[in-house]
Amino acid sequence: MHHVIVDQWSQGKSPLHARDPRAKIFVLLVFLVVLATTTPDAGVTLIIDAAVLVSGILLAGLPLMGLLLRAATILPFSLTFGLITWLAGDLWRAIALVEKSYLSTVAVLLLVGTTPLPRLLRGLEALGTPRVLVLLAQFLYRYLFVISEQAQHVRVAAVCRAGGSSEHRRGRFRAAGGALAVLFARSYYRAEGIYRSMLARGFGGHFVLLNPLRFGALDGGFAAALVALLVMARIT
């Protein structure tokens, strides 16, 4: 699981990591609603929202630049829609669209970077997310690592057999289609192997956590304080 840095972040020991995932999910939902309903000209509210996120990142001990850069992957999409909105004659809305989508991505990354996925999914399940969706997300997550690992193996093998010339690079590009098919087949068999080994150890379709969720007073206080701050910032 070393392929995804966010997974390593989620194993941290900060006060934010220690909060119950349900509290963090609830705060995230409130944050997204507040952000979505903030008017494009409410600059102060957006600054407060951004400050909350930056404080969270620092409190969690996550690398600020690393997280902000990762969140920037949303920008090509939001900038495209922002550009269309700008060309339609609404500059403020275009700016707000880009700002809101970026802040939303940072917020989601902060949640994922401070909550190991099994706990996050258990939190979602406890908050009423249908079990089948949670299970799908669990397997998708596990198999993403499988595909990523297989992709690295295929890439190393391809690099070992290719030179550095432009002709070779073109050949490599042509071979990418075939490599993708191989990658899919290998990932499929590896995923099947993992599932078999899970079944062999009694997996019955439900991941049992070693540290069960506990919603304590600190979690309640954390959620209440942040929700109050966000709502106040929105309505004043």
Next chain:
Amino acid sequence: MTPVIEVRDLRFRYEDGTQALDGVNFSLHAGETVAVLGANGSGKTTFVLQLNGILQGEGQVIVCGLPVNKENAATVRSKIGMVFQDSDEQLFMPTVLEDVAFGPLNQGCQPAEAIEKAKRALQQVGMEHSLNKAPYHLSAGEKRKAALAGVLTMQPEILVLDEPTTFLDPPAQLSLVHLLHELPQAKLIVTHDTRFACALASRAVFFEKGKLVTDGPIEEVIQRYDWHYSLLAADLRYSAQRRF
């Protein structure tokens, strides 16, 4: 004495039509260690996957007195601990401790009890220092031991090891021999490594084209099939068959 595994006339055909098992009869008694030998594609792994119901064919498979079927699958899987060929397929949790505790948690143990069992199993395989390590940080030998701990922690009555020496260097193989030798469970070891098999097993069965063709003392089985030297030829034969 009632065998812990009894297989009668087991047949299995894959969806592509390959007859992987063809009328297999087998029994394993408590405390016994049996080596499962045969060329690649002869049906060894398919056979062991039938024992805990991951694959299900025609015929009868009885484990610790229980017929292997959907209803008994959970109980049977707690009786048979299976260590797969590729440890990476078996270590899928973020830390070694969580991975080893996966089985007991699925068996219904409370987290504290599961942690206790996991720690004991890791101590048993000499991996108590790696509790909080991520599985991908372990060496191949350590991964194999962690995978074995993940199975031992479920306190199975039977251990099935599929090609346990794959990816292991000679010192790690030796360490595994010592470790397995001390375990009291009945063991079924699928392997190509006859020296490893001889070090642990007294009996061997030989698979050929989905049939269990020989069952007897391990030295006799190895000698009869000249298995030391015919391994390469058997693999080549298999490759040629697949090609044409």
